[in-house]
Each structure stands twice: as structure tokens, then as C-alpha cells.
Amino acid sequence: MNRSFLTNPYVLVAPGFFLAAFIILWPLLQLGQISLSEVNRFGQLKGFAGLENYVAVFTDPQFLSALARTGIWTFGIVAGTIILSVPVALVLNEDFYGRGLARIIVMLPWAVSLTMTAIVWRWALNGESGMLNSALRGLGLIDQNVQWLAQAATAFPVQIVIGILVSIPFTVTIFLGGLSSIPDDLYEAAKLEGASNWQMFSRITLPLLGPFLNIAVVMNTINVFNSFPIIWATTQGGPANSTDILVTYLYKLGFNFGKLGEASALSLMMFALLLLFTIIYVRLAMRGERA
Amino acid sequence: MKPGRRMSPKARRTILCWLVLSPLVVAVLFPFAVMFITAIKPPTEVLRPTWWPSEVRLENFVTMWKATNFGTALMNSIYVAVLSTLISLIVSIPAAYAMSRLRFTGRGYFQQFLLVSQMLSPIVLVIGLFRLVVALKLLDNVNSVVAVYAAFNIAFSVWMLQSYFSTIPRDLEEAAWMEGASSWQALVRVFLPLALPAMVVTAIFSFINAWNEFVIALTMLRRQESYTLPIQVFSLVAGRYTVEWHHVMAAAFVATIPVAVVFAWLQRYLVRGLALGAVK
Numbered sequence: 001m002n003r004s005f006l007t008n009p010y011v012l013v014a015p016g017f018f019l020a021a022f023i024i025l026w027p028l029l030q031l032g033q034i035s036l037s038e039v040n041r042f043g044q045l046k047g048f049a050g051l052e053n054y055v056a057v058f059t060d061p062q063f064l065s066a067l068a069r070t071g072i073w074t075f076g077i078v079a080g081t082i083i084l085s086v087p088v089a090l091v092l093n094e095d096f097y098g099r100g101l102a103r104i105i106v107m108l109p110w111a112v113s114l115t116m117t118a119i120v121w122r123w124a125l126n127g128e129s130g131m132l133n134s135a136l137r138g139l140g141l142i143d144q145n146v147q148w149l150a151q152a153a154t155a156f157p158v159q160i161v162i163g164i165l166v167s168i169p170f171t172v173t174i175f176l177g178g179l180s181s182i183p184d185d186l187y188e189a190a191k192l193e194g195a196s197n198w199q200m201f202s203r204i205t206l207p208l209l210g211p212f213l214n215i216a217v218v219m220n221t222i223n224v225f226n227s228f229p230i231i232w233a234t235t236q237g238g239p240a241n242s243t244d245i246l247v248t249y250l251y252k253l254g255f256n257f258g259k260l261g262e263a264s265a266l267s268l269m270m271f272a273l274l275l276l277f278t279i280i281y282v283r284l285a286m287r288g289e290r291a
Numbered sequence: 292m293k294p295g296r297r298m299s300p301k302a303r304r305t306i307l308c309w310l311v312l313s314p315l316v317v318a319v320l321f322p323f324a325v326m327f328i329t330a331i332k333p334p335t336e337v338l339r340p341t342w343w344p345s346e347v348r349l350e351n352f353v354t355m356w357k358a359t360n361f362g363t364a365l366m367n368s369i370y371v372a373v374l375s376t377l378i379s380l381i382v383s384i385p386a387a388y389a390m391s392r393l394r395f396t397g398r399g400y401f402q403q404f405l406l407v408s409q410m411l412s413p414i415v416l417v418i419g420l421f422r423l424v425v426a427l428k429l430l431d432n433v434n435s436v437v438a439v440y441a442a443f444n445i446a447f448s449v450w451m452l453q454s455y456f457s458t459i460p461r462d463l464e465e466a467a468w469m470e471g472a473s474s475w476q477a478l479v480r481v482f483l484p485l486a487l488p489a490m491v492v493t494a495i496f497s498f499i500n501a502w503n504e505f506v507i508a509l510t511m512l513r514r515q516e517s518y519t520l521p522i523q524v525f526s527l528v529a530g531r532y533t534v535e536w537h538h539v540m541a542a543a544f545v546a547t548i549p550v551a552v553v554f555a556w557l558q559r560y561l562v563r564g565l566a567l568g569a570v571k
Contacts, residue, residue, distance in 0.1 A: 007474040009395040012385035016445050017401060019382055023442030024408050027419025034418070043422065084315070091312055096305040104555040105316050108323070111554030113503030115521040116543045117322060119528055123536055124325040131325045134340035165318055173558070226412035229505040233525055247414050254418045255510065263418050270415050278410045282403075 028271070034264035041258030053261040054269075062241060063266070066249040069156070070225065073245050077163040077224045078217060081171050085216070088168065089175035090205070110169035118233035121162055125149050125234075152242030155235050159243060162230055167223065171216045178212030179205070211284070218281040222274060246270060326547075329540035330355075337537045348537075355541040363516060364523035368546075371433055371508075371519055372501040375440035376494050379448050384490065386445075387452035388478070392461070409446035413439060414506045424511055435511045436519070440501045447500070448493050455489030492560045495553060502550055520546040 035053050038046040057063050092103055109117065124132045125148040133145045149155045182205065190200050228247045231237060237244035237252065244252070250270070254263035309316075329337060330351055332344040355361060390398065413420060420439060421430075429435035459482065467477035508519045518526065524546060527539050 007393075007478060009389040009393040009398070012389035012393075013401055016382035016386035016449065017404070019378075020408055020442045020445045021404070023420070023423070023439055024411065024416065027416045027423050030419040030422050031416065034422075043425075087311065088315060091308045094304060094308055096301060096308040098305065098309065102309070102312055102316070103558070105319055106312070107555055107558045108319055108551060110558070111499070111551035112547050113505065113521050115503070115505045115525055116547050119524060119539065120322040120326045120543060122528065123329065123540065124322060129338045129340050129536075131328075131340055131342065132321075134342070135321075168315070169558075222410050223412075226414055228412075228414050229521075232505075232509075233528070236529070250414070251417065251506075254421075260418060267415055267418055271411070274410050274415065275407065278407055281410070282406065 031264045031267050031271075034260055035268055037261060039261040041260070043260055049261065053265040056259075057262050057266050057269070060262070062244070062249060065241075066244045066246050069243070070245040073156075073160060073163070074221055074224045076160045077167055078220045080160070080164040081167040081220055082213070082216060084164065085168050085171040085175055086209075089172045089179060090201075092172065093176060093179045106172055107169045109166045114166060114227070114229035115233050117166060118162065118230045121158075122149065122234045125158060149235050150239060152239065155239070156243045159230055159234060162234075163224060163227065166230070167220055170223070171220060174212050174216045174219070175209065178209045182208045211287070214284040215281070218277060218284060222277050222281075225270075225274070225277070326540045326544050329536055330544050332537055334535075334537055351537050351541045352545065355538040355545075358535065358538050359527055359542045360515060360518075360523065361520075361542055361545070364518050364520045365546075367433055367517060368502060368520040371436050371440065372498045374434075375437045375444065375501045376497040378437070378441035379444035379497055380490065380494055382441075383445050383448035383452055383493075384486075387449045387456055388482070390449060391453045391456035405446040405449055408443070409450065411443075412506075413443055413504075417506060417510055420507065421510055430511060431513045431517055433512065433517050433519075436504075436508055439507050439511070440504060444497045444500060448497055451493045451496070452486070452489055455492075456486060459485050492557060495557055499550055499554055 034045065036049060036051075038049040038052070040046060088106060092099065092106065096102075124130050127133065127145050127147040127150060130145075130148070132148070133142070136142045137145075146154060148158050186204050186208075187200055190204060195203070226247060228251070231243055231245060231248050232251070235243045237248040241249075246266070247270075250263055250266050253259050253266060328342060328344065331347045331349060332351075333346060333348045334351075336344055386401075389395070390402070424430050424435040424439075427435070429438075463481050463485070464474075464477040467481045468474065472480065503521065504519075505521050505525070508522045509525070512518055512522055515523070515526070520542075524539060524542050527542070528534055
């Protein structure tokens with residue numbers, strides 16, 4: 001084969017690499033520099049500050065509560081999503097009338113921007129005029145309007161539920177891919193041996209779904225950890241910062257409070273955490289490949 | 292099947308399956324119902340939480356268009372989504388070809404770089420990105436958003452394209468080489484036509500990602516003339532004492548439904564691409 005300049009792999013990869021690297025690495029270097037500097041609120045660097053910004057973040061009680069809340073947020077959504085997605089994927093993998101329609105309905109939340117979803121929920125959850133209250137009252141489940149988003153005790157759980165709803169499509173997608181990779185003969189053989197449905201599920205489906213389960217957990221963890229619009233468009237972290245997670249706290253720190261040094265330090269710590277998740281993902285994906 | 296049974300196994304299974312799915316179906320369709328019903332309510336009834344409006348007001352969509360400055364935001368969204376998709380495709384297609392067909396030193400590093408940039412959401416870099424955009428004097432310019440979307444889309448595009456490219460048999464290009472075509476000719480005449488469906492699907496998903504993005508647009512676009520749809524709709528809600536909810540819901544509906552229909556229609560391709568990519 002005569003390789004021309006245009007099919008040289010480095011030439012082919014270079015444009016994509018340089019564009020992505022410029023937009024990603026330059027900001028990363030900036031963050032590193034700012035996080036170690038004293039910065040005024042107009043973003044001018046005023047000299048070396050050592051680890052002051054990092055210490056400031058760690059001693060900020062708002063950071064600590066946002067960190068704890070991020071843990072609950074991520075765990076709650078990921079666990080809820082996985083638990084609900086397994087049966088949904090199993091059902092959608094069955095052959096029944098209207099399956100195409102069912103798949104489209106389940107996938108719908110994925111197609112809508114999180115911002116729009118969150119805005120619609122903000123309206124649906126409105127205390128006086130919201131349709132959720134009127135629907136629940138109509139069903140006799142509540143007898144007084146609930147101010148869903150005006151208090152932390154209901155706002156945060158509701159946001160987690162919205163997070164679960166929008167994460168299900170992606171997770172079900174991964175599981176459906178996993179289910180279609182399980183050969184039918186296994187089930188036929190098991191049936192011949194007289195296995196029950198539950199046995200087939202626990203001995204065949206679940207173990208073979210394992211790698212996909214791992215990938216779904218890690219990918220969802222990353223997505224949910226990074227998720228900004230649901231909270232921002234429903235409560236903006238309020239009331240009184242009681243629904244702030246790290247990403248919304250970071251945004252406020254940088255753009256509302258003008259504490260750029262601390263915000264940069266926080267960004268880098270979050271970057272490190274994401275890198276850790278990514279390494280876990282690579283490990284799991286490679287194990288899946290070898291299996 | 293035993294004779295005499297009234298219902299076929301598939302019919303029974305159908306009832307059971309829909310029964311299991313029903314809570315989720317209700318939860319998914321609820322916000323769409325809220326959006327649609329609010330959008331067609333007469334303005335005087337919006338604040339009354341009744342389900343059915345006394346009359347259907349389709350004019351809401353017409354008044355919304357002007358009241359929410361929808362046209363400008365729509366044009367901005369189209370501009371940003373189309374241009375960022377084109378840029379990311381143009382640089383991703385050759386890279387994905389190299390990744391799926393050629394062995395070269397550094398391939399593994401490039402793959403890792405893509406993976407990390409895929410995991411990294413723009414929110415984590417938002418302060419650095421903001422400074423980059425300020426340094427380039429592109430603040431409040433939709434092109435800044437185009438560049439950021441394009442760059443963050445590369446990993447996804449290369450991933451999707453690569454997983455499809457790997458399913459195109461190599462023999463076809465090799466046959467073309469045998470017949471004396473250069474590798475470049477084989478690429479353009481044989482490979483690219485076969486890869487067209489993959490490129491179209493990838494382009495559509497990139498478009499939808501850009502169409503729906505929030506944080507970057509919120510940060511970089513400060514004046515209403517440069518707002519994209521999500522920011523425009525958000526600005527009608529955030530920090531206002533009176534919100535014209537029928538306009539907001541009508542705008543959300545128009546901004547959302549066309550894209551959602553295309554997505555629902557194409558999701559099975561994404562299922563395939565992800566399934567191929569997820570274990571690669």
C-alpha cells in the first residue's frame with residue numbers, strides 16, 4: 001500500500017487533538033495558576049499565595065455541606081437509577097405489543113435539554129398553581145398544597161427524583177446493549193434443565209450483565225457529579241444554599257462571589273476526583289474487554 | 292399453547308409489561324403534559340391549577356414568539372449547533388479513521404486523552420474557559436460557544452465514529468488497493484460512502500448536545516441578542532417576580548419537541564453505537 005501524506009495517522013489525528021487540547025489544556029493550566037495565586041474579584045493575579053486558596057475552600061462550611069450533599073446527590077441518583085433501570089431494561093427486552101412505543105417513551109427524557117426539563121418541573125412543582133399538587137390532591141394523596149421547592153426538606157429529594165428520571169434512559173440503553181449480547185441458547189439450555197425464571201435471572205442474566213452494570217455505575221457517577229442544570233434551573237441552590245452541590249457552589253464561588261482563587265482550587269480538586277472515576281472506568285472497561 | 296385459552300401468551304405478556312412500566316410512563320409523560328397544557332391555556336387560567344383549559348389557545352405560540360424574543364434565540368441556537376457540529380465532525384472523521392484502521396505509536400495516549408476529555412464536563416473548567424474566552428476577546432460572542440462545544444464534542448464523535456468504522460469490512464478498501472487505487476482514493480471513494488450513515492447519526496447527536504447545552508452558554512453569553520434557546524427560556528424564569536408561564540411553556544415546547552422527535556426516532560442507533568463503544 002502506498003501511504004500518502006493524507007493517510008498518515010498523525011496528520012489525521014492532529015486537527016482533532018489540537019483543537020481539543022487547546023480548549024481543555026489551556027483552561028486547566030490557567031486554573032492551576034489562579035489556584036496558587038492571590039486574585040482580586042476582577043480576576044487580576046496579585047502574587048503567589050501557596051495553598052491558601054485550597055485551605056480556604058476546605059475550611060468553608062458551605063463547601064463541606066455542598067460536598068456532603070454531592071455525596072447524597074450522586075449516590076441517591078445512581079443507586080435509584082440502577083435499581084429502576086434493570087427491571088425496565090428486562091421488560092423492554094421482552095417481546096410485547098407496543099414495545100417500540102414503550103422504548104420511545106422511556107427514552108424521551110434523554111432527548112430534552114435538562115434545562116427545559118428542570119424549568120417545566122419548576123412550574124409543575126409550584127406551590128399554589130403547580131399541577132403536581134393539584135394532581136396529588138385530586139388523587140386524595142395530600143390535602144394541603146406542598147411548597148415543594150421552597151424548603152430544603154422536599155426540594156432536594158424532588159431534585160434527586162428528577163435526576164433519576166433523566167438518568168434512566170441512558171442506563172437502560174446500556175443494559176439493553178448488554179442484554180442483547182447474551183446468547184439465547186443459554187436460556188434455552190437452562191429451560192431444558194428446568195430452571196425457573198428467577199434462577200435464569202440470577203444465574204445467567206445478572207452475572208452476564210455485570211460488566212455493563214459496572215460501566216453504567218461509573219458513567220452515571222460521572223454524569224451526575226457534573227450535573228448542573230437540574231438544581232440551577234429549579235432552585236439555584238436555594239433556599240439559603242440548602243440544595244447546593246459542588247458544581248453549583250463552584251459556579252457561585254466563581255461568578256457570584258468573585259472568589260476566583262478558591263473557585264479554581266475547587267475546580268482542580270473536582271478534576272482530580274473525575275480523573276479517579278475515569279481510571280476506575282478504564283480498569284472496569286478493560287476487564288470487560290478481556291472477559 | 293393450550294387450546295381453549297382465551298388470551299395468547301404474548302397478549303398476557305403485553306399487559307404485564309405495560310403494567311410494570313406504567314409508573315415510569317406516567318412520570319415521564321407528566322412534565323410533557325404540564326408543558327403542553329400550560330402552553331395552550333388562556334393567560335387568565337394559567338395560575339389556576341386545573342388540568343383542562345376552558346378553551347384551547349394556540350395563539351399563545353404566536354404571542355410567545357414576540358414576547359420571548361424566540362426568533363433571535365432560535366437563530367443563535369441553530370447557528371451554534373450547526374457550526375459546532377460541522378467543526379467537530381471535520382476534525383473527528385479523520386481521527387476516527389486513523390483510530391479504527393491504523394496502528395501508530397501514541398494511539399493509546401490519544402485514546403486516553405479522549406476518554407479524559409469525555410469525562411470532563413465543561414462545568415469543571417468553566418472558570419478557565421471563561422478566562423480563555425476573555426483573553427480571545429470573544430465574550431458575549433456566540434462563536435466562543437461554538438468553539439467550546441466543538442472541542443468538547445470531539446471525544447464523543449471520535450468514539451461513535453470509531454465504533455462504526457470498525458464494523459466496515461477492511462476487505463473493501465484492500466480490494467481497491469489491489470486495483471491500484473492509492474490509500475487516499477480508497478478512503479474517499481470506498482470508505483467514506485460506506486461510513487456516511489455513521490457520520491449522519493454522529494452529527495445529529497452532536498447537534499442535539501449543542502442544542503441542549505446550558506452552563507457554557509449561561510457563562511459566555513451575557514446579552515439577550517446572543518442568547519441560545521435554553522438561556523433565553525431560563526432568563527424568562529430566573530429572578531423574575533412575575534413569570535408568564537404560558538409563554539415559557541410554549542417556548543419550551545417549541546424548543547424541545549422537534550429535537551425530541553428526531554432523537555426518539557434515532558435512539559436505536561445510539562444504543563448500537565454505545566453498546567459497541569462501551570466495551571471497546
